Amino acid sequence: MGIKQAAKLAAAKPKEINGTDDLLALEAKYCSWGDTVHYSEKPNVFKSADGIYLYDREGTQYLDLQMWYSACNFGYKNKRLNRALKKQIDILPQLACQYIHEEKVQLATKICHRSETTFEEKGRVHFNVGGSQSNEDSLKLVRNCSGRNLVFAFMGGYHGRTLAVSAITSSFRYRERFGHFGDRALFVPFPYCFRCPYDKKRDFCDLYCLKQFERLFETEYYGVVNKKNNKCEFAAFYIESIQGTGGYIVPPQDYFSGLKEILDRYNILLVDDEIQMGFYRTGKFWGIEHFNVTPDIIVFGKALTNGLNSIAGIWAKEKLISPDVFPPGSTHSTFSSNPLGTAAGLEVMKLIEESNFADLIPRKGRYFLSRLKKLQKKYPQMGDVDALGLALRIEMCQKDGYTPNRELADTIANIGLDGKLSVGGKRRGLILDIGGYYKNCFTIAPSFYITEKEIDLAVELFEEALSKALKKTS
Numbered sequence: 001m002g003i004k005q006a007a008k009l010a011a012a013k014p015k016e017i018n019g020t021d022d023l024l025a026l027e028a029k030y031c032s033w034g035d036t037v038h039y040s041e042k043p044n045v046f047k048s049a050d051g052i053y054l055y056d057r058e059g060t061q062y063l064d065l066q067m068w069y070s071a072c073n074f075g076y077k078n079k080r081l082n083r084a085l086k087k088q089i090d091i092l093p094q095l096a097c098q099y100i101h102e103e104k105v106q107l108a109t110k111i112c113h114r115s116e117t118t119f120e121e122k123g124r125v126h127f128n129v130g131g132s133q134s135n136e137d138s139l140k141l142v143r144n145c146s147g148r149n150l151v152f153a154f155m156g157g158y159h160g161r162t163l164a165v166s167a168i169t170s171s172f173r174y175r176e177r178f179g180h181f182g183d184r185a186l187f188v189p190f191p192y193c194f195r196c197p198y199d200k201k202r203d204f205c206d207l208y209c210l211k212q213f214e215r216l217f218e219t220e221y222y223g224v225v226n227k228k229n230n231k232c233e234f235a236a237f238y239i240e241s242i243q244g245t246g247g248y249i250v251p252p253q254d255y256f257s258g259l260k261e262i263l264d265r266y267n268i269l270l271v272d273d274e275i276q277m278g279f280y281r282t283g284k285f286w287g288i289e290h291f292n293v294t295p296d297i298i299v300f301g302k303a304l305t306n307g308l309n310s311i312a313g314i315w316a317k318e319k320l321i322s323p324d325v326f327p328p329g330s331t332h333s334t335f336s337s338n339p340l341g342t343a344a345g346l347e348v349m350k351l352i353e354e355s356n357f358a359d360l361i362p363r364k365g366r367y368f369l370s371r372l373k374k375l376q377k378k379y380p381q382m383g384d385v386d387a388l389g390l391a392l393r394i395e396m397c398q399k400d401g402y403t404p405n406r407e408l409a410d411t412i413a414n415i416g417l418d419g420k421l422s423v424g425g426k427r428r429g430l431i432l433d434i435g436g437y438y439k440n441c442f443t444i445a446p447s448f449y450i451t452e453k454e455i456d457l458a459v460e461l462f463e464e465a466l467s468k469a470l471k472k473t474s
């Protein structure tokens, strides 16, 4: 190496990191922000995690009510799941996915058994590395069996941000800078009853929104169906059983069964994206189990591995995915069924089988919701408070309890992240995730192991942040 080059290298050598500010300066210089979401002005830097808490470099404790966007349902640093991963590291840490390993087969079997008992349907499981990629695989499956590439999806729906799934995710903002999306879904209004897209009231609407969808098939001039042969241009309908990023919106009980009836008439597949709601977030293994419907394809991810060595995947009915119709190589990723991920996933499934989440989660969800409803009486700005299991929503509004108030939601979230709340005489923070059509909803997804005492603490921290935010914003 020449002297000049050596001098250049020495000058470029990163300086020692002495504190959070040094780290943030390096992050600002060297990390792309394109792969993340920079919400707060000064991002938090975390050093450790345990149970429902995160800790920053100064040791401040943050109660986490979003758990990595619902990927860590079973708590941070879950001992049992971590042990399974460590064990796998010492046995078979790596393996090309063209070869078979036991954990993959067992994991797929367990997920299929679930569908066999719940839906009385035989099927197969197909793995990939993340939710978006698995949704992409499901799109291939849909195209493969139908020969069509257009799909319906919901307004407010979120299915990921890779190129193909950006086309079925409703926000134009995620597509805006990336050219023309020829396969853009036809977005249909979701039954969001608090803000009914048709200005109806749930008690009297008789599912008017569903009837409007059905009307699309009345004549060929509405652009979706050929009335001469009953063929539809759309191959599938992508749903989330409970809208996640859209703001944890729970649809009316009989909406999806009505929707499925319409879809079946025109041979349209129902693809249920359970990436955020699956694995008991709502109190059932799949969120869709609340609605008496059998999907044709289920897409899952996130909590399958509790955030350890991510894997995600799809379950599909046998007739769609058997090797005769969907042969080897139809999709492939080097890391798709990596043994560390399948070992973590298998342990999650065993943990589920040995726990009583079907009782525990609705009970905890009811308690949490009742505490929030009490608080809502005091603060009309908590316009809508609702939940299914431990998927809870608080929609922040103006004093009228209806007009969306994004500024208030942002201010509360930032106060929580600032880590200067003082409930119980201790300095703490609160981690909240914001979603919703107007970016004014807290989508609350605590660890399944949160205790009543911790729920009380969470509500107290929320109230402290809310009352500080009201002073700041009014």
Ligand SMILES: Cc1ncc(COP(=O)(O)O)c(C=O)c1O
Pocket: 069, 130, 131, 132, 133, 135, 158, 159, 160, 161, 240, 244, 245, 273, 274, 275, 276, 301, 302
């Ligand atoms: C319902 C839903 N689908 C798909 C995705 C995308 O998954 P991933 O971020 O793992 O690509 C998400 C992520 O938040 C999601 O909530």
